[in-house]
Amino acid sequence: MAKLKNRVARSPLDLKVFKNFPYESDWKFRQAFSAMPEHAAETGELLYIAHKINPRSRDSWVKVWSEWGEKMEKIGDDCLKKGHKISARDNFIKAWSYYSNAEYGSLPSEPRFHANWEKSVSCMHKASPLQEGVLQTIKIPFENGYLPGYYWRPDDSEQKRPTLICVGGNESNGEQILLTSGPAAIRRGYNFFTFEYPGHRGAIHLNKSFVKRPDQQVPFKTAIDFLEELPGVDKRIALTGMSWGGYVTTKVGAYEKRLQAIIPNSPIIDWFAVFDAFLGGIVNRLPKFVCNKLINWKVSKSPVKQSLFQYGWWALGWDYENLKITDWYEKGIQQWKITDDELKNIDCAVLGLVGENEGKIMMDQAKHFINTVSSRNKRLYIFTLEKDGTADHCQIDNRGRGNQIMFDWLDELFLSNGIKVEPKSKAYKNSSNVLQRI
Helix, strand or coil: CCCCCCCCCCCCCCCCCCCCCCHHHHHHHHHHHHCHHHCCCCHHHHHHHHHHCCCCCHHHHHHHHHHHHHHHHHHHHHHHHCCCHHHHHHHHHHHHHHHHHHHHCCCCCCHHHHHHHHHHHHHHHHHHHHCCCEEEEEEEEECCEEEEEEEEECCCCCCCEEEEEEECCCCCCHHHHHHHHHHHHHHCCCEEEEECCCCCHHHHHHCCCCCCCCCCHHHHHHHHHHHHCCCCEEEEEEEEEECHHHHHHHHHHCCCCCCCEEEEECCCCEHHHHHHHHCCCCCCCCCHHHHHHHHHHHHHCCHHHHHHHHHHHHHHCCCCCCCCCCHHHHCCHHHCECCHHHHHCCCCEEEEEEEHHHCHHHHHHHHHHHHHCCCCCEEEEEECHHHHCCCCHHHCCCHHHHHHHHHHHHHHHHHCCCCCCCCCCCCEEEECCEEEEC
């Protein structure tokens, strides 16, 4: 195993598409490539877009991505009018991707931030009824609003199947997570369920009070209550989460006993330590005013990085326009830590996924996680570039391999131990492809 960097890392293999590119722009651009197997982008389009973007200009980034979103949406609308449903679906999915990238580069204070998010979601909703199987949007009632999501089945029968719940991380959106593992689940005969929990993009766009919270087991209990009543669901329920979703998955796994398996990707047990390592561990080593000034100077050099940092504060419900890194300490971010007692309360089947190139802090937390949980059936899989063809966080550079490892493990867990459950009464209505509780 290669010597690990003593900080959070990403793939060492950069595309270097942008001249003098800021790193975050290149990484986000690589995410767009990762969705190509599900028709969410094309090489020629992405290279042309990159050619048109000045990565040091926020306006350029947002303008070019949104223009291509509009172009793909129009093509999709025209195809649908002519009855070309597959062509319409593929162009709507690309429109979602390009609008989503425009939203990603916007600041939360800008009207286009919310406008491009709405356009991206609208395009995925246009594509949903054109997908294979049955893909429906869902609205989970929660507190003073609802949590949006999707429920996808291989067909419209009442056949009981294992269900994978998949959730995202810090900067992803629900539609991205839908494509990350949804099609792979349907092809293997699984139900797929995803929703945007408090702190996730869609949840906060819809309700500004739905910010990050340490007790994610609360909204997840409501979501699993909702899931259990859906057609085709039995006791074979697994939960996986990407990036910060790996922290959420682990936290929920300590409390939610209806889960028969959890797959944190990666297993994060101390979010604060990960963020500190991402910054290079400078917060405790520098005076507060120096630290804040240094970070803000670095952030100002890249509009995409600035958008990412302000989004992070927005998702926490903090003052995102006056960025103070030291707030992470002063506002008690240490509460975002999963205790050993909580880890020991996890006794379902466990598969931890982590990449060698993610850095020492991520690897150390993954190993502590797998060594501490009480599960008898537990495994830690470490991805390497040489063995797996993936070197990036959450396998964004090779989602096919990430899904293969996860689903092969789930197949062995679920499909050889089928659980028969009596059909439940229908407690939902299906209207305009939206599932809502009556």
